Amino acid sequence: IRDELLAHFKACGMPAEAQEWYAKNLEYNVPGGKLNRGMSVVDTAEILKGRALTDEEHLQASVLGWGVELLQAFFLVSDDLMDSSITRRGQPCWYRVPKVGHIAVNDAFMLEGAIYHLLKIHFKKEPYYIDLIDLFHETTYQTEMGQLIDLITAPEDDVDLNKFSLKKHSLIVIYKTAFYSFYLPVALAMLFCRIPTSYILPSSPTPVAPYDVAKEILIPLGEYFQIQDDFLDFSGVPAQIGKVGTDIVDNKCSWCINTALAIATPEQRKILDENYGVKPTPAEKEIAKRMAEVNKGEEQGYLGEAEKRVKAVFEEMGLRKIYADYEENVCKKLSEMVDKIDEGAPGQEGVLKREVFRSFMSKIYRRQK
Amino acid sequence: IRDELLAHFKACGMPAEAQEWYAKNLEYNVPGGKLNRGMSVVDTAEILKGRALTDEEHLQASVLGWGVELLQAFFLVSDDLMDSSITRRGQPCWYRVPKVGHIAVNDAFMLEGAIYHLLKIHFKKEPYYIDLIDLFHETTYQTEMGQLIDLITAPEDDVDLNKFSLKKHSLIVIYKTAFYSFYLPVALAMLFCRIPTSYILPSSPTPVAPYDVAKEILIPLGEYFQIQDDFLDFSGVPAQIGKVGTDIVDNKCSWCINTALAIATPEQRKILDENYGVKPTPAEKEIAKRMAEVNKGEEQGYLGEAEKRVKAVFEEMGLRKIYADYEENVCKKLSEMVDKIDEGAPGQEGVLKREVFRSFMSKIYRRQK
Ligand SMILES: [Mg+2]
Ligand SMILES: [Mg+2]
Ligand SMILES: [Mg+2]
Ligand SMILES: [Mg+2]
Ligand SMILES: [Mg+2]
Ligand SMILES: [Mg+2]
Numbered sequence: 001i002r003d004e005l006l007a008h009f010k011a012c013g014m015p016a017e018a019q020e021w022y023a024k025n026l027e028y029n030v031p032g033g034k035l036n037r038g039m040s041v042v043d044t045a046e047i048l049k050g051r052a053l054t055d056e057e058h059l060q061a062s063v064l065g066w067g068v069e070l071l072q073a074f075f076l077v078s079d080d081l082m083d084s085s086i087t088r089r090g091q092p093c094w095y096r097v098p099k100v101g102h103i104a105v106n107d108a109f110m111l112e113g114a115i116y117h118l119l120k121i122h123f124k125k126e127p128y129y130i131d132l133i134d135l136f137h138e139t140t141y142q143t144e145m146g147q148l149i150d151l152i153t154a155p156e157d158d159v160d161l162n163k164f165s166l167k168k169h170s171l172i173v174i175y176k177t178a179f180y181s182f183y184l185p186v187a188l189a190m191l192f193c194r195i196p197t198s199y200i201l202p203s204s205p206t207p208v209a210p211y212d213v214a215k216e217i218l219i220p221l222g223e224y225f226q227i228q229d230d231f232l233d234f235s236g237v238p239a240q241i242g243k244v245g246t247d248i249v250d251n252k253c254s255w256c257i258n259t260a261l262a263i264a265t266p267e268q269r270k271i272l273d274e275n276y277g278v279k280p281t282p283a284e285k286e287i288a289k290r291m292a293e294v295n296k297g298e299e300q301g302y303l304g305e306a307e308k309r310v311k312a313v314f315e316e317m318g319l320r321k322i323y324a325d326y327e328e329n330v331c332k333k334l335s336e337m338v339d340k341i342d343e344g345a346p347g348q349e350g351v352l353k354r355e356v357f358r359s360f361m362s363k364i365y366r367r368q369k
Numbered sequence: 370i371r372d373e374l375l376a377h378f379k380a381c382g383m384p385a386e387a388q389e390w391y392a393k394n395l396e397y398n399v400p401g402g403k404l405n406r407g408m409s410v411v412d413t414a415e416i417l418k419g420r421a422l423t424d425e426e427h428l429q430a431s432v433l434g435w436g437v438e439l440l441q442a443f444f445l446v447s448d449d450l451m452d453s454s455i456t457r458r459g460q461p462c463w464y465r466v467p468k469v470g471h472i473a474v475n476d477a478f479m480l481e482g483a484i485y486h487l488l489k490i491h492f493k494k495e496p497y498y499i500d501l502i503d504l505f506h507e508t509t510y511q512t513e514m515g516q517l518i519d520l521i522t523a524p525e526d527d528v529d530l531n532k533f534s535l536k537k538h539s540l541i542v543i544y545k546t547a548f549y550s551f552y553l554p555v556a557l558a559m560l561f562c563r564i565p566t567s568y569i570l571p572s573s574p575t576p577v578a579p580y581d582v583a584k585e586i587l588i589p590l591g592e593y594f595q596i597q598d599d600f601l602d603f604s605g606v607p608a609q610i611g612k613v614g615t616d617i618v619d620n621k622c623s624w625c626i627n628t629a630l631a632i633a634t635p636e637q638r639k640i641l642d643e644n645y646g647v648k649p650t651p652a653e654k655e656i657a658k659r660m661a662e663v664n665k666g667e668e669q670g671y672l673g674e675a676e677k678r679v680k681a682v683f684e685e686m687g688l689r690k691i692y693a694d695y696e697e698n699v700c701k702k703l704s705e706m707v708d709k710i711d712e713g714a715p716g717q718e719g720v721l722k723r724e725v726f727r728s729f730m731s732k733i734y735r736r737q738k
Binding site for chain 2: 082
């Protein structure tokens with residue numbers, strides 16, 4: 001699939017340096033993640049069809065999966081640049097690679113452009129081609145809206161906890177993450193399996209709107225996933241989650257701080273105001289660096305004093321218990337919604353299947369990294 | 370139309386700050402240009418229909434026009450950031466506005482996203498909806514490819530004239546400018562007027578492929594427009610072109626330098642190698658600043674010594690004459706192509722009209738700014 005993009009590029013008469021550059025951009029930024037999002041298009045399609053895909057179907061479903069991964073790469077490359085992040089997936093962020101710099105902005109665009117180029121090649125003749133495109137557009141726009149709220153709510157250099165709230169956190173998470181990571185792959189697979197926008201099953205005269213049903217489950221599921229991510233950033237140890245949590249130091253609009261703000265006493269609030277988003281002092285950085293050297297470069301998650309004080313408030317409030325309660329609660333609610341889905345006759349094609357959602361939930365529930 | 374975007378934004382439950390931010394982004398970056406590209410969609414549609422548009426038609430054609438302007442805004446906002454430019458259309462570049470900074474990247478995305486949102490609202494029910502989208506996608510991708518070649522060919526901080534050539538200049542210009550500025554508006558108007566991809570006229574049994582005909586004229590016309598822009602950057606005085614030419618100092622892959630490289634003697638080449646893309650010295654900048662102060666802030670286009678030496682080589686080679694010859698030549702060729710277009714019966718609808726191209730050419734031919 002990558003070769004297809006490059007072949008087209010060459011056919012346009014692009015010079016060799018540009019071809020090489022684009023190849024590197026794709027290689028560096030698109031694979032390398034867990035590919036969960038992309039894979040789930042293929043998995044969902046198999047569940048919906050109730051059988052393995054043919055080779056031809058598998059190719060098409062994979063193109064949709066890579067579309068999701070390309071969209072994610074487009075967001076991550078630009079997000080890292082906007083956030084001045086250092087590393088991504090264990091390598092330097094693309095914009096920090098020598099000679100790349102701000103060219104990363106155009107490279108991100110080209111990752112996005114690749115989606116529509118691939119869709120055109122593989123789906124132009126399908127009746128649902130336009131639906132695929134509309135869905136990608138809508139999801140992209142939603143993610144950009146979420147990114148905007150996030151960027152203006154939590155600028156790294158201007159800490160103001162008054163801008164935060166659980167409501168805003170929920171908006172950011174839903175728009176910035178849930179739509180593209182959860183609803184998009186499933187809805188793509190549904191379009192691919194020609195699930196109509198509405199159908200009637202024998203059990204009830206009321207028509208089912210399967211895309212709405214999917215959205216109603218997947219958006220809260222995506223929210224739960226991100227809340228879990230935020231919680232692990234606070235509670236996880238590096239050896240377990242595979243990275244050092246930096247949300248507190250980075251002034252992130254995370255579920256933890258928003259929950260804490262909602263229940264803080266005036267004393268606790270004061271500690272949060274004074275310590276959230278505060279970078280470690282040079283002396284603290286020095287210690288962290290030396291500790292890392294001693295441990296053969298492995299990051300140990302050494303904390304500055306400000307970060308320690310924030311974490312102490314979180315513990316004092318019982319954030320772990322609040323999270324555990326939330327997790328049980330939301331999973332119970334989502335399970336019930338899934339159980340209520342009407343699958344029609346056994347083996348019936350073209351309708352929603354409960355297993356689509358169960359498979360997502362089992363991957364997420366109580367995950368540790 | 371802007372209000373439509375904002376209304377949707379509000380309907381999504383975006384917080385007030387985000388609504389305000391998006392409003393500012395649209396206001397600051399979308400109007401303010403000459404709106405040539407956007408206007409030409411409406412103008413072309415009127416020529417093709419041979420009559421004034423109805424109110425409803427006018428609204429739809431304007432939406433397409435704003436689509437082109439939004440696309441341009443998306444490119445300019447990100448181009449300025451990638452080029453570290455200072456001003457655009459007489460105001461600071463968006464990324465340099467206080468508090469904006471790198472958020473400009475996401476703002477650029479949202480300008481692009483707005484295009485597809487508007488298309489969906491106004492064209493979803495039209496049979497050519499998908500063609501509009503494919504055309505915007507293709508043009509966007511082409512422009513991004515052109516941008517990529519430009520960025521890796523002429524990085525501001527690594528001057529290497531060996532990377533330049535007239536062939537590469539032509540590629541950059543065609544991909545980066547001609548497709549979106551010239552072919553896109555006309556092809557949009559053609560789709561809007563339901564001009565089919567192929568038709569047969571009484572005068573000949575061979576089918577006409579009107580979109581190819583348009584492309585064959587508009588791409589060289591766009592190339593000519595950019596070559597003119599490059600030439601004016603060198604030859605124009607600020608009072609005439611309304612800006613100070615900076616291509617030489619900025620190591621731009623301009624028609625002037627590429628033409629010069631193609632015919633330079635070894636001595637001239639040496640001067641170009643040593644002086645092209647060389648920034649003025651601090652002392653020279655100081656003089657320019659003081660001259661600007663004396664002249665009430667108006668830029669006088671004071672040249673550093675390196676720039677002066679490059680310009681002297683250009684003059685010595687007779688670049689003005691070469692340009693004048695090129696201009697006459699290309700205009701003659703394009704006029705002939707336009708004259709050959711078969712318009713069918715007088716007043717016939719749904720076919721290409723010569724006036725579409727003549728109107729473009731008359732706006733460009735021998736323009737001074
Ligand atoms: Mg980030
Ligand atoms: Mg971010
Ligand atoms: Mg996180
Ligand atoms: Mg520029
Ligand atoms: Mg540029
Ligand atoms: Mg110019």
